[in-house]
Amino acid sequence: MGRRPGARCDAGGMEQQPHDPTAGGPARHRAEAGAAAETGSGAGAAAGRILVVDDDPTVAEVVSGYLDRAGYDVDRAGDGPTALARAAEHRPDLVVLDLMLPGMDGLEVCGRLRAQGPVPVIMLTARGDEGDRILGLEVGADDYVTKPFSPRELVLRVESVLRRVRPRAGARRLAAAGLTADPAARRATKHGSELALTLREFDLLAFFLAHPGHAYGREDLMREVWGWDFGDLSTVTVHVRRLRGKIEDDPARPRLIQTVWGVGYRFDPAGEPTPAIPAPPQTAPPAPTPVTPTPATLTPPANHPPTPAES
The missing domain is CATH 1.10.10.10 (Winged helix-like DNA-binding domain superfamily/Winged helix DNA-binding domain)
Structure with missing residues (x-):
């Protein structure tokens, strides 16, 4: 059955009405996060430092709770300048970054984080417009999650990104x-x-x-x-x-x-451009057939005087 228009998803992916954003509050989310970790999400063996940047305290607490239960060391920031300061103080392994931040928005924060050095970024956005997602990717976001979202899905995205960024032993050059x-x-x-x-x-x-x-x-x-x-x-x-x-x-x-x-x-390692379709060869026009002149009977002009033979 399809999701009802405007419905939200709770931590377990169940639909909720738009006016109930917490679905029982952060305590319920923390409890479910603990249950998810106990069932073995696999993140604990690959834990790292995650910086969560969101000006919504409820969203930040829920996301941080899930990541913490999954074995990650979580730091939080409510705005762009604070996020940049935290990242400079303790370089995170990954940043979960909200697009709609007060003052310095997520796009600018992402660009400045990239200027400090390589770091994976997962963008959170409440906008469904494709242009916003493309802008996030253009400034260097590695992934994005559109609100409302399942925190469990976000943890899986974090695991996927970190799994790829970690060095792989024995990988050939x-x-x-x-x-x-x-x-x-x-x-x-x-x-x-x-x-x-x-x-x-x-x-x-x-x-x-x-x-x-x-x-x-x-x-x-x-x-x-x-x-x-x-x-x-x-x-x-x-x-x-x-x-x-x-x-x-x-x-x-x-x-x-x-x-x-x-x-x-x-x-294409050869670097050859895609060949163009050749134009059909041009042929020279046929030579004109020579015309042999034939003798014509000359008729003297009407006022021409008669010759002696004609007299």
Whole structure:
């Protein structure tokens, strides 16, 4: 059965009316978070420091409670300047960031966090407009969750992002077309110069380097790179565009990540542009057939005087 218009989801994914945002209050959410942790969400073995930035105390407490029960060390901030100060004091492993913050909004906070150094960001937004989600991805957010949301789902998203950002032992170094990606060090270069890539941009580049010459649809990339079986495909489009801007010599005319019309994208290490359809050869027009002149009977003009033969 479909969700009723305007209905919210509680921590367990059950529908609620819009006027009941807490669904029994934070105590109930903490209790359910504890139950979820006891049933084994798997986050405890991969815990890290999470900074939760939201000006709504109820949302911040519920999200923090779930992450805390899942084994994470949680810090909180209610506005942008406080978030930047906390991040500078104790660098988080991941930031859960609300888009609609007073004063300095989430987009600016995300950009400033990126300027301090690489850190995964999951954006929270109450807006359903695609433009807001794309803006968040454009400034470097690795993932987003639209309010209302299930805190359990958010914990799973956190686990997924951190699982990918952690170094993988034994992962081979990838290289092609002057590009390198070292999954163990999470480091990428272009002609020896280090690339400033976000988490998803790095994963996308590593996937392309590992599968040269193969065309993949956006659904395939979302499943293989993001680990999602469903989601907003514009996420893939935005990340491909951002990655092109960092690895292509001319992003407006990409040679490495090529668009395969009707399919998706293909990484071409040779860097050859998609061949154009050749124009049909032009043939010279046939030479005109020579005309042989025939003798014509000359008729003298009417006023011409008669010749002696005519007299």
